[in-house]
Amino acid sequence: MLNVEPSVGPDSVSLAELNGTTYNISWAPLIREKSYGKVILYDVKEELLLRGARQKRSPISSRTLKTTATFVILYDLPRCSQYHVSVRAYTNAGPGPYSQPMVLETSSEYDFRASSVPMPTKNVLFAWLLPNRLVTANLQK
Numbered sequence: 001m002l003n004v005e006p007s008v009g010p011d012s013v014s015l016a017e018l019n020g021t022t023y024n025i026s027w028a029p030l031i032r033e034k035s036y037g038k039v040i041l042y043d044v045k046e047e048l049l050l051r052g053a054r055q056k057r058s059p060i061s062s063r064t065l066k067t068t069a070t071f072v073i074l075y076d077l078p079r080c081s082q083y084h085v086s087v088r089a090y091t092n093a094g095p096g097p098y099s100q101p102m103v104l105e106t107s108s109e110y111d112f113r114a115s116s117v118p119m120p121t122k123n124v125l126f127a128w129l130l131p132n133r134l135v136t137a138n139l140q141k
Contacts, residue, residue: 006096037091050082
């Protein structure tokens with residue numbers, strides 16, 4: 001038996017939103033022909049790229065989770081954030097490469113439904129609700 005790390009990352013990585021801050025990350029098991037041995041562990045990397053209006057070229061923060069299953073649940077992710085999520089497999093020889101990163105975008109806690117109000121010609125009034133207050137903008141041509 002070869003003592004070589006896996007040659008590829010897991011396939012079919014998928015993201016499913018359970019609520020606005022909780023996501024299920026799952027993937028297909030790595031087959032033995034690509035893992036060169038029995039997979040003993042998966043490593044899930046979560047890299048925060050954007051939080052609100054703050055974005056940088058390199059990740060703002062990063063964490064890894066280890067599991068023997070083919071899924072993890074990410075809890076309490078900040079709203080209005082963007083992540084790269086990737087997975088790699090470990091054998092007794094060591095870790096293989098990460099899968100292609102998937103983009104995970106958490107949703108906003110606000111409902112952005114807008115309404116219109118009849119106004120004199122050449123005026124538009126936009127209105128939306130934020131928690132505990134009404135916001136309006138009156139645009140004129």
